[in-house]
Amino acid sequence: MSTVIAHLDIDAFYASVELLRRPELRGRPVIVSGSGPRAVVTTASYEARKFGVGSAMPTARALRLCPEAILIPPDFPAYREASAAVMGLVRGTVEEVEVMGLDEAYLDLTGLLSPRASMRRLIRQIKETTGLTASVGVGPNKLVAKVASDAEKPAGFVVLTREQACARFAGHPPRLVPGIGAKTAERLEQLGITTIAQLGAADPDVLAGAFGPRQGPWLSARGRFHGSATVEPVREAVSESRETTFDVDVADHAELEEHLHRLAEQLCRGLQKHERAGRTIAIKVRLDDWTTVTRARTIAHPTNEVEHVGQVARELLREYAPPRPVRLIGVRVASFGGTEQPTIETAQLALPM
Ligand SMILES: [Mg+2]
Known part of the structure; x- marks a missing residue:
């Protein structure tokens, strides 16, 4: 029996929770952020993203990009409540769940008779119960599932084999892979590696030489969309x-x-x-x-x-x-x-x- 992993991610989570209780703001650019001079954007609605606004951007800069954006202060108790409702539905569908944050989780679908139908049903339940939209990626491991869930947001539903993921994201920059940050990307670029396909095809010895005996092979595997397929249930916050x-x-x-x-x-x-x-x-x-x-x-x-x-x-x-x-x-x-x-x-x- 082959492993099937899903990654489920609520679309623009904080902003979506806010829009649910402020329906008059729908369709307008909304930014959830504190208001001090050093505040950063926690989430932007998709309308705000069209202006180039993104998470972790200084709010002052976001407002320059999108002056008409509506700023809403974060309300974490409300997000935790919405998250609990979502995760309750997720756990009602699948036994093995690894919660990665308030709005995302990996699900082990191995052994389900119809993983796709189960996920479609779960997405519908989440929408009906909470009003929130989820994107889902399905693949043979967590890496494929995660990148797939992100590929067609919002309301994405992308199912890929490892080989299909390699083909689909061949021309994307290595930073698409979670865990490859700006610094690593920069060092890869110095080796002439600017795409995932190049990363996958790179000489493992060269990568090990440049990044060391641990990170080198890790990068090489990620370039070919190999990754962990173990969903580890996470204990409640400690x-x-x-x-x-x-x-x-x-x-x-x-x-x-x-x-x-x-x-x-x-x-x-x-x-x-x-x-x-x-x-x-x-x-x-x-x-x-x-x-x-x-x-x-x-x-x-x-x-x-x-x-x-x-x-x-x-x-x-x-x-x-x-x-x-x-x-x-x-x-x-x-x-x-x-x-x-x-x-x-x-x-x-x-x-x-
Ligand atoms: Mg999300």
Whole structure:
């Protein structure tokens, strides 16, 4: 029995959730973003994308590209609620689900009698239940599925074998492959590799020589659309965090402590509401040169009290004593339940906040 993997991705997720409750904005360019001078676009509606607006772009630049865009501040509780509804339907269709974010997941369709019909039905259910549109890609592994789901957005439905993926995306830049970023693309270009076909055909020894014994073969395989076909169910979130980016860098440590305390208050309010508590308290500090530092401490008993969380966070900040002005600060509580082994702290630190 051959493996069949689907990647499901909600189209313009945050913007779509906003449009559902503000139908009067349909058809107009909408950008979900904070409003400070350093805000970045989290999601743009497809109308805004026509102007060249994209995710992670500074909002100021997005507004220059599309001055008539309507700015909506993000409402994460609403997105989490919509996400839970979508993932509930996904889990009702398939047993093995690897959730990759609020709006995307890999599904193992292996063994389903009719994977395509099942996916069509799921897309319809999601639309009827939540009003959201999903794009789906289906293939023999996660890489093919992911690239296929992205190929015809919005409301895409693309099924490809590995060979078909190689042919269809032969002329696309290597950056189409998740995990190949700007830096890697630039180095590939220096080797004369500017398309996926060239990447797949490149001498593996040359790639290994340029990128090392791990990344070289990885790149070579990606160029031929080989990839993992293992869908690994992800446990429920084991950490919660709040962070803030300052409009102007903050150098004053007392002021930083105040911000940290306020974030701890917000975080604890959320934890208490969901009756969760954790033992590992962490801070994240991004300096004005983009150095990002995480400091964590695990305490004896789970807590969601702002006195505990705020105090440990402040102590961690004092111990670190940021050597430069601070651009972003955050606080996090992890290891819910209090039964995890001590190694969880190290594991957590490997995750982005
Ligand atoms: Mg999406």
